[in-house]
Amino acid sequence: MSVKTVWAMLPALASAGLLAFGLLAAQPPRPADGPVPVVAAPAGISAQFIPDAQPTPDMTYLDARITGRASGEARGYEHQWPAFHASARFSGHSVAVALDDAANRYRVTLDDAPIVLTRPGAGMLRIEGLSDGPHQIRIEKLSERSEIGRFEGFFLPAAGTALPPPAAIPLIEFVGDSDTVGYGNTAPGRDCTSEQQYLATDTSQAYGPMTARALGADYRVIAASGIGLVRNLGGGSDPAMAQLYDRALPSQPDAPSAPERAADVVVIGLGSNDFAERPEPDQSRRELQQQRDRFADALLQFMRDRRADSPSARIVLLAFGEYGDDLIAAHRQALDEFVADGDAADLLVLPELARTACHWHPSLNDHQVIASKLIRLLKAMPHAP
Known part of the structure; x- marks a missing residue:
């Protein structure tokens, strides 16, 4: 999906509830499209x-x-x-x-x-x-x-x-937005009611779990629909991933976290919502560069923080290239500075996806395309720091 298509879809995406966590959302309605067995x-x-x-x-x-x-x-x-x-x-x-x-x-x-x-x-x-x-x-x-x-x-x-419980296996953490969640991924088409989207979402069939299963690994998903690293879809005052990542429960800042182990791989798929919306017509190239720099600086800090959490993890930046050159350039800028620190990471730029699932989201086939590219990358030798 091109950036132009994303801009055209923004009103529908907003009405579908794609703005971060919807932290004050009401209790979900009972099915409107037929019975759903308990x-x-x-x-x-x-x-x-x-x-x-x-x-x-x-x-x-x-x-x-x-x-x-x-x-x-x-x-x-x-x-x-x-x-x-x-x-x-x-x-x-x-x-x-x-x-x-x-x-x-x-x-x-x-x-x-x-x-x-x-x-x-x-x-x-x-x-x-x-x-x-x-x-x-x-x-x-x-x-x-x-x-x-x-x-x-x-x-x-x-x-x-x-x-005894099953033994621990390698762990891959996936950080991202609705594409990482698997929003509406099992739907047969783009037009979905909120109930159809709810029933069609299956995170276990998103690219992250697909990748982990293929590699004999477990997975942890830290993702939310509509979320950006520093700016969520539609703007507003809801906290973005840079503020929410450390919370055990996104809506409760003080909730104590259950113990969790360090990841062996961290895949960061953020930025699509930061760069999704059309710039103001009078916005100068200098202002656009400043926006790109702010994202790159935040991504660099996010990578450094994940390195502190998981000192031996392989870090992968997953950039959805269809969201534009500024997104890709910001990822490359953060990666270059991370490497200048003496560290190492991978950058995987994805091609344009078909996005035929709910509200122009990746279908099961799209998720398989992403997973195949990640699997190929993760099977290759990591870069030495």
């Missing part, structure tokens, strides 16, 4: 969500591998960023998942069988009738909502046996 399980799996149910004293809490920025600790994690997920292992014929979230969609995977939860609310998902032997269970948030969700854990009935 639980959708494949044949052969007995799964029932029981509203307001709580773990009983005879149940065993399962230790889990938690990935994704969140607030809390064992037996309770609040989350607001996309793609929060947790995995655990057990032996037994049944298992339960405790949640409190009336806003988001989740995929619960029991071994290879997926169960989709849509706006479940508070209660427990009970899965029963499992075969003998060990099992693995995973829950992942698919949607993007401003409301805070709560994962309260996996639980086993008395007859089950807890097993």
Whole structure:
């Protein structure tokens, strides 16, 4: 999509709620386009969500591998960023998942069988009738909502046996905007109602998770629709990524962060919203250069901060080249100064994408194109500092 197309789409994007986190957004409406099942399980799996149910004293809490920025600790994690997920292992014929979230969609995977939860609310998902032997269970948030969700854990009935959680694997962190979120990525076309866009968003099928899975890695997604590094789509006073990145919960600056490990790779895909809007007709080239310099300076500092967080991580700048020469030049400027520090990073400039999903966002095929380029880059030897 050309920058001209982005400018033409701004009113529709704004009305679709693409302005940062929408930190004061109301509770989402119930579906307007037909019923959405609270639980959708494949044949052969007995799964029932029981509203307001709580773990009983005879149940065993399962230790889990938690990935994704969140607030809390064992037996309770609040989350607001996309793609929060947790995995655990057990032996037994049944298992339960405790949640409190009336806003988001989740995929619960029991071994290879997926169960989709849509706006479940508070209660427990009970899965029963499992075969003998060990099992693995995973829950992942698919949607993007401003409301805070709560994962309260996996639980086993008395007859089950807890097993150690899955071992940690390499971690790739993806920082970005709606393209990183996977906004409306499974939709068959660009025209989407807000409910269709909600149902079509699946962060697990965005380029970041695609890349990580292909490389045998886990992923952490720090992204929000409409967000920029220093300036969000449409301007306004909402904080941008430079201010929000460190927050466990974007809408709660003082929420304590759950422990998280350093990333092995950090992919930074920001800038599209900083450069998306048409300059004022009387804006001089000098003013445009100043805007580019401000972004480059902020990106350089953001890279330095990520280096402090993850001292041995490979850092990749992902530039959506269709947003213009100024965006690419600002990325090159930040990269040159980062290298002058004695550090190293990669710059991957993406070609124009088809953007046939909701509101001119990348389709599943576009996400695969991005993932293929990232996979090729990350399989190559990194630059030496």
